[in-house]
């Protein structure tokens with residue numbers, strides 16, 4: 011294969027270098043395009059063909075259903091690593107040794123107290139507020155309580171900002187749920203593991219001890235690992251582009267949380283469960299909903315199906331499907347929703363509409379069923395996704411700043427009115 015691409019416009023030829031990634035992916039480097047062609051740009055709504063950056067964090071091959079963090083297969087990480095190890099791997103590039111992991115955890119714990127005034131902000135939200143809105147606001151508000159901007163040229167300052175947010179974020183996650191449930195905003199126990207502590211902070215009752223359940227800890231650990239990064243998706247791109255203006259880490263993350271909230275992205279896990287519930291309430295007729303999903307005059311989509319990048323099984327969905335079976339059976343929960351989900355999956359995989367469009371179950375199709383079995387309310391599902399994605403967002407933000415990427419500022423093709431004269435109001 012040659013090392014350049016040739017573009018011809020009005021008989022004039024322009025050459026652009028090809029750039030290759032370590033997995034032999036090829037990109038046309040169009041940095042010089044606009045300058046060389048006197049103003050011509052590329053147009054790619056939804057960025058379906060546009061690489062926004064070079065990144066060494068996550069590799070994804072949607073055709074083959076491959077997902078790797080820093081070179082490690084997601085299947086192996088989900089089986090052998092814990093969430094904090096994966097967070098370290100994503101952010102710093104290598105798996106930590108025992109001392110590094112212990113120090114990382116200790117440093118996170120030393121930053122796990124949130125200014126007590128944050129409780130006043132939480133109190134001001136109505137109980138009906140969606141937890142994602144509350145979480146996004148609180149993450150942004152953390153900047154006000156930790157106002158010094160991070161000098162990204164200082165490894166120490168970068169590290170401190172990272173462990174600070176990894177310490178405080180689970181507290182905010184737990185408090186958004188506790189607020190909704192009318193529970194006091196309390197802390198967990200720093201003697202516990204990261205994930206165990208999250209569960210304790212979320213579920214601890216004020217009048218009796220919280221007893222850890224190994225099944226829940228393992229299930230949550232696995233879910234968080236599976237959600238930890240997914241290269242340049244909508245929320246991650248939002249974090250990178252927000253941070254590219256040199257806005258701080260916490261506000262960049264807050265922007266990412268807002269992007270994640272939408273039902274086409276992280277909000278799909280809530281939407282899947284609501285859809286499965288609605289199908290159950292409606293008598294469990296999956297065929298009716300399959301027909302709705304295929305009807306172009308009906309806005310209904312089969313939530314938890316399809317993916318911008320995966321045109322094959324989402325490898326995370328495969329792992330989660332098995333985990334859903336295990337968790338429900340370990341907890342002794344019988345959930346008719348799981349049967350509806352499996353029925354829908356079977357029908358969709360055999361249906362020509364879904365086959366032609368390469369629509370497979372994605373990560374969100376089964377995750378809500380596990381969250382529900384764990385006792386996590388539906389509105390908290392996307393918050394749990396955010397907790398898992400946090401290390402990925404941090405890793406991507408850090409990489410973007412260390413590589414000194416320029417401010418993200420796409421171009422547009424203007425299709426509005428050309429110059430016209432102002433019409434006075436009485437003549438309009």
Ligand code: CMC
Pocket residue numbers: 243273274275276277278303304310311312313314315316317318319367369372373374
């Ligand atoms: N149900 C029915 N039809 C679908 C679905 C679906 N879930 N997804 C895509 N299609 C159809 C779509 O109508 C289009 O058909 P046609 O070519 O006839 O117009 C074709 O498939 C391609 O769809 P698209 O919308 O152009 O594809 P996209 O890459 O822009 O969108 C997606 C990807 C994930 C937004 C979309 O598949 C979708 O809306 N899925 C449901 C929501 C969901 O589960 N989102 C979670 C994604 S995974 C977790 C995450 O990223 O956060």
